[in-house]
Amino acid sequence: MISYHPDSRYLTDFATANLPLAEAVCVSAHLEFCGKCRAHVQQLTDVGGHMFARLQPEAVSEDSFAALMARVSAGAQEQAPVVTVQTPREELDETTQSHVFLPRAVRRLVSGSLDKLRWVQLGKALRVAPLQVSDESRDTAIYDIRAGGRMPEHEHRGEEITVLLQGSFSDADGSYSRGDFVVRHAGESHQPTATMDKDCICLVCLERPVRPRGLLYRLLEPLVNYRLQRLNRSVA
Ligand SMILES: [Zn+2]
Structure with missing residues (x-):
């Protein structure tokens, strides 16, 4: 059951195509799981379309999801060749032998499969794969926390959005x-721990890199950031 939803600012900006792309991908991913927020966005889109139609009777309002997919595709075309893959609605995750449902915007960004991503292993419990999103304001990535694994305790230096795609923490x-x-x-800090039953896979969009709290992780941080930046450059 879904307990955490985007607030109305995210939904309004999404419906009016005013949300920065990385955040819009996160909202879009949530909408595929959440009928309540989908209905809310549809209402906002209808109201916006109605107002727009009154101003310009011949204009056709564009569906907010279609607009987002156009932005995702346009960004991908600017930076890398688009691989068109006919993907099933559910992807087989070979590490857990379970099905990971990938929302459409995420599927587009990962070229259809999590296996095609370039993963960086960060300790025993966590691996991270940066995603190529044309949004300089955020770093977007898929996190995979091993079942039962605990992430290092870390402090946030900017806003972070996490959308859970599989499992729980x-x-x-x-x-x-x-x-x-x-x-x-x-300013918020926490230490997510995945539940024991399966790997926890998340879409994460970070305004600024997190700051690990343990001494060992602080010492390792420059190395980890260097590796992620190199990987980001190589996929861009
Ligand atoms: Zn919702």
């Missing part, structure tokens, strides 16, 4: 499961 503030849209703000 918990921290001191609560438990989060598939479809949840979790927002963290600068």
Whole structure:
């Protein structure tokens, strides 16, 4: 059951195509899990379209999801060749032998499969694959926390959006499961731990890199950032 939803600012900006692309991808991913927010966006789109139609009777309002996919595709075309893949609605994750549902915008960004991503292993419990999104304001990535694994405790230096695509995790503030849209703000710190039953796979959009709290991780941080930046450059 989904317990965490984007607030009305995200939904309004999404419906009016005013949300920066990386955040729009996160909202779009949540909408595929959440009928309640889909209905809300549809209402906002209808109201906006109605107002627009009154101003310009011949104009046709564009569906907000179609507009987003056009932006995702346009960004991909600018930076890398688009691989058109006929992908099934569900992808087989070979590490867990379970099906990971990939929302459409995510599927477009990963060329259809998580296996095609370039993963960086960060400790035993976590691997991260940067995604190529044409949005300089955010770093977007897929995180895979091993079943039962615990991420290093870290502090946020900017806003972070997490959309859970598979599995669940918990921290001191609560438990989060598939479809949840979790927002963290600068100054908040936490230590997510995946539940034991399966790997937790998340779409994550970060305004600024997180700051690990343990001494060892702080010492390793420059190395990790260097590796991720190199990987980002090589996929761009
Ligand atoms: Zn929702």
